[in-house]
Amino acid sequence: MRIVNDLSCDEYFTLRYNAAKQVGLSPIQKCTAAMPMLEYGMRGDACDEYVKIGSSTVIECLKRFCDGVVHLYEGIYLRKSNGEDLERLLRVAEDCGFSGMIGSIDYMHWEWKNCPVDWQGQFTGGHQGTAMVILEAIASFDLWI
Known part of the structure; x- marks a missing residue:
């Protein structure tokens, strides 16, 4: 919402x-x-x-x-992190008992059914030789605020 x-x-x-x-x-x-x-x-x-x-x-x-x-x-969540972000995330994680943790990472393998033939060698994954894209997301506590 x-x-x-x-x-x-x-x-x-x-x-x-x-x-x-x-x-x-x-x-x-x-x-x-x-x-x-x-x-x-x-x-x-x-x-x-x-x-x-x-x-x-x-x-x-x-x-x-x-x-x-x-x-x-774009300016808040879709940007590269900097040193200040890293320090803040480490400090919050330390307070929660997770020393050295900066966030949670998740990924999924997405089958690219319409991958151009010329590109298939670059995107071939271990899943039956089909073209795959790996989507990764890193989330920190402040996304829920």
Whole structure:
């Protein structure tokens, strides 16, 4: 809900009415449509069943959602850490009894079904020779504040 509220500064993510005075899509519907595409690589037309949005609108939601998140959070969360960040994270972890820990790391292997043939050698993983991309995320306590 925080992301939905933060994105409401963009006119696209506000509740509007069309020319026939019918209520348009809510900001929650638009953000919810973008999530499965980001999380699971779901096709745009698959979202129609549970969010009730057409494929072209879902793709527009995804583009606007990604642009909005980058614009809003680039300076806070989507940046390289510095020495001050490292010191703060180590201090908080020490206070919690985790000496030397700076955060939690997670990763997933994502199968790239439409990987260009020329690139397949660079992205071939150990999983049956298919093209794979490894997505990594490092999270610290301050993401939940």
